[in-house]
Amino acid sequence: xxxxxxxxxxxxxxxxxxCPGCGHGTIMKSILRALDKLKWNQDDVVVVSGIGCSxxxxxxxxxxxxxxxxxxxxxxxxxxxxxxxxxxxxVVSGDGDAMAIGGNHFIHACRxxxxxxxxxxxxxxxxxxxxxxxxxxFTGFKGTTAPxxxxxxxxxxxxxxxxxxxxxxxxxxxxxxxxxxxxIVQAMQNKGFSVVDAWSQCTTYFGRPNxxxxxxxxxxxxxxxxxxxxLSDKMTEEEKAGxxxxxxxxxxxxxxxxxxYDKLIERVRPVEK
Amino acid sequence: xxxxxxxxxxxVKFLSGNEACMEGAIAAGCRFFAGYPISxxxxxxxxxxxxxPKLGGKFIQMEDEIASMGAIIGASLxxxxxMTATSGPGFSLMQENLGFAMMAEVPCVVINVMxxxxxxxxxxxxxxxxxxxxxxxxxxxxxxxxxxxxxxxEVFDTTVAxxxxxxxxxxxxxxxxxxxxAHMREKIVIPPAAEIALxxxxxxxxxxxxxxxxxxxxxxxxxxxxxxxxGARYHVTGLDHDRTGFPSAxxxxxxxxxxxLVDKIERHLEKLLLFEHxxxxxxxxxxxxxxxxxxxAKRAVEEARAKGVKAxxxxxxxxxxxxxxxxxxAAAHAKRVVVPEMNLGQYKLEVERILGKGPxxxxxxxxxxxxxxxxxxxxxxxxx
Numbered sequence: 001x002x003x004x005x006x007x008x009x010x011x012x013x014x015x016x017x018x019c020p021g022c023g024h025g026t027i028m029k030s031i032l033r034a035l036d037k038l039k040w041n042q043d044d045v046v047v048v049s050g051i052g053c054s055x056x057x058x059x060x061x062x063x064x065x066x067x068x069x070x071x072x073x074x075x076x077x078x079x080x081x082x083x084x085x086x087x088x089x090x091v092v093s094g095d096g097d098a099m100a101i102g103g104n105h106f107i108h109a110c111r112x113x114x115x116x117x118x119x120x121x122x123x124x125x126x127x128x129x130x131x132x133x134x135x136x137x138f139t140g141f142k143g144t145t146a147p148x149x150x151x152x153x154x155x156x157x158x159x160x161x162x163x164x165x166x167x168x169x170x171x172x173x174x175x176x177x178x179x180x181x182x183x184i185v186q187a188m189q190n191k192g193f194s195v196v197d198a199w200s201q202c203t204t205y206f207g208r209p210n211x212x213x214x215x216x217x218x219x220x221x222x223x224x225x226x227x228x229x230x231l232s233d234k235m236t237e238e239e240k241a242g243x244x245x246x247x248x249x250x251x252x253x254x255x256x257x258x259x260x261y262d263k264l265i266e267r268v269r270p271v272e273k
Numbered sequence: 274x275x276x277x278x279x280x281x282x283x284x285v286k287f288l289s290g291n292e293a294c295m296e297g298a299i300a301a302g303c304r305f306f307a308g309y310p311i312s313x314x315x316x317x318x319x320x321x322x323x324x325x326p327k328l329g330g331k332f333i334q335m336e337d338e339i340a341s342m343g344a345i346i347g348a349s350l351x352x353x354x355x356m357t358a359t360s361g362p363g364f365s366l367m368q369e370n371l372g373f374a375m376m377a378e379v380p381c382v383v384i385n386v387m388x389x390x391x392x393x394x395x396x397x398x399x400x401x402x403x404x405x406x407x408x409x410x411x412x413x414x415x416x417x418x419x420x421x422x423x424x425x426x427e428v429f430d431t432t433v434a435x436x437x438x439x440x441x442x443x444x445x446x447x448x449x450x451x452x453x454x455a456h457m458r459e460k461i462v463i464p465p466a467a468e469i470a471l472x473x474x475x476x477x478x479x480x481x482x483x484x485x486x487x488x489x490x491x492x493x494x495x496x497x498x499x500x501x502x503x504g505a506r507y508h509v510t511g512l513d514h515d516r517t518g519f520p521s522a523x524x525x526x527x528x529x530x531x532x533x534l535v536d537k538i539e540r541h542l543e544k545l546l547l548f549e550h551x552x553x554x555x556x557x558x559x560x561x562x563x564x565x566x567x568x569x570a571k572r573a574v575e576e577a578r579a580k581g582v583k584a585x586x587x588x589x590x591x592x593x594x595x596x597x598x599x600x601x602x603a604a605a606h607a608k609r610v611v612v613p614e615m616n617l618g619q620y621k622l623e624v625e626r627i628l629g630k631g632p633x634x635x636x637x638x639x640x641x642x643x644x645x646x647x648x649x650x651x652x653x654x655x656x657x
């Protein structure tokens with residue numbers, strides 16, 4: 001069934017800034033389909049971002065939207081959620097924003113298990129500033145600050161999220177929007193901190209210097225680099241080596257920050273006579 | 274302000290400055306605090322963590338000062354009166370998001386208990402060396418409001434004033450307290466709630482179907498503010514933006530935004546200026562001092578008067594914006610001006626700029642972690 005995207009979009013802010021072939025628009029539409037499915041009141045949804053290509057997303061969306069400083073979106077979002085837990089808070093971030101400059105906020109949001117959904121638009125590069133290597137640039141791949149290929153090991157967003165305490169962790173590819181929709185809905189329904197590592201191709205700054213071709217070629221590369229986590233048991237270690245699982249990677253039930261704080265208030269608040 | 278400490282009504286307590294700050298914040302309606310431990314401000318966070326949940330408010334210990342500043346901005350957008358407290362190095366870390374709050378016009382309060390710096394400096398010693406950081410800490414031209422109290426009752430009153438100014442002006446306000454004021458204990462009479470004047474952010478008066486422009490200001494240059502979740506669904510950004518809140522690269526939009534952000538302080542100047550004149554009417558030697566240093570200065574002025582020297586004290590409580598006309602008036606008869614401060618002459622620069630080539634201006638400066646004794650100021654007054 002088709003939905004009317006424009007009820008959630010600020011049409012007058014189009015066209016968006018993203019390059020032809022960029023996967024960010026696919027992720028944005030997936031977020032909108034998820035929100036449409038959940039039927040949350042638009043006035044009760046807050047979308048927060050930091051700085052970068054992905055962080056321009058909130059400007060296009062007709063919700064309460066906040067475009068903050070580089071890497072700090074989760075800190076602002078935490079303040080919003082704690083101050084008014086009735087609001088549904090969604091954070092969109094890039095790989096540099098979430099995993100480099102915002103890495104500290106990322107692990108602590110996971111640890112707190114606060115009911116916020118973080119969608120990392122992961123394209124393995126700093127797009128807005130012109131293609132510098134990011135914390136998820138694969139070893140050996142080029143960026144404008146890694147002209148001879150990155151010598152560092154990339155962060156695995158999902159492993160980091162799970163280790164730090166997030167209670168819903170998934171990886172999704174923009175080439176499979178149906179699966180992405182389902183994973184984002186599950187993330188938003190989780191009563192805790194959720195991370196979706198949403199892969200997106202940057203044709204301009206990651207595809208070109210690394211000779212990965214156009215958008216569809218890049219999708220083929222990403223497909224070859226990943227496997228469906230549900231097939232994990234049927235695959236050998238050799239088949240999985242160096243590849244990233246896609247799907248729901250971790251789910252847990254753990255006390256959520258705002259709910260725990262409400263219990264604390266109940267416990268210490270003087271009884272009114 | 275401090276004279277009210279002898280008023281009979283209210284609750285009598287014996288508090289440190291940090292404790293009085295917490296009481297002031299609660300009285301002002303602060304129900305959200307985010308912070309990170311740092312000496313010598315930590316007692317404020319500790320006290321808030323105990324008090325807030327009892328009132329149904331929220332305390333959250335963040336991972337660093339950058340996050341603390343971000344959290345209080347977010348919580349303010351969600352409708353709360355919010356505060357953080359820190360000291361030198363933490364205040365440095367907050368500068369980026371302080372700039373965001375100025376740019377996006379989000380009311381919030383930052384307590385900076387000043388300690389010796391730069392860097393780790395002297396974590397437990399008194400200092401007044403963040404004065405210029407209060408004014409120019411974040412990048413770009415920007416508005417600044419910073420207050421500095423001298424007594425424990427005044428800590429309470431200025432903390433309330435910080436919230437009032439933040440809400441009235443839609444901008445972050447800094448309370449720059451020195452470590453002596455933060456840790457000194459004095460008797461304080463906390464006034465009954467009914468006697469504390471509070472200001473809340475002005476809401477827009479929208480007709481049905483009328484569009485809300487979050488950055489459209491009227492004559493007073495301060496746009497009315499709706500909170501997230503109240504139905505306006507507007508956009509907030511740290512980018513240069515127009516009245517709708519969306520980014521704009523138009524030269525005239527940028528020019529008018531930056532001028533308005535600074536001009537709004539000037540527009541409300543008289544309401545923001547808190548200060549004390551002490552025997553300045555005929556002062557031939559004027560002392561300009563603030564914070565705990567002003568207590569030493571007052572004593573020195575009295576001792577100078579006892580020796581027949583016409584000395585006076587002007588004490589800015591509002592450091593920024595600067596009470597320029599008041600400093601000029603206090604110096605009307607002054608042949609000399611003495612500016613004692615626990616830094617190497619930061620506010621003296623301002624006094625020199627204001628008084629120009631008039632009276633001779635001398636600094637009394639200490640950066641050794643010790644307070645400035647009255648005798649040092651007296652020597653400067655007497656010209657020894």
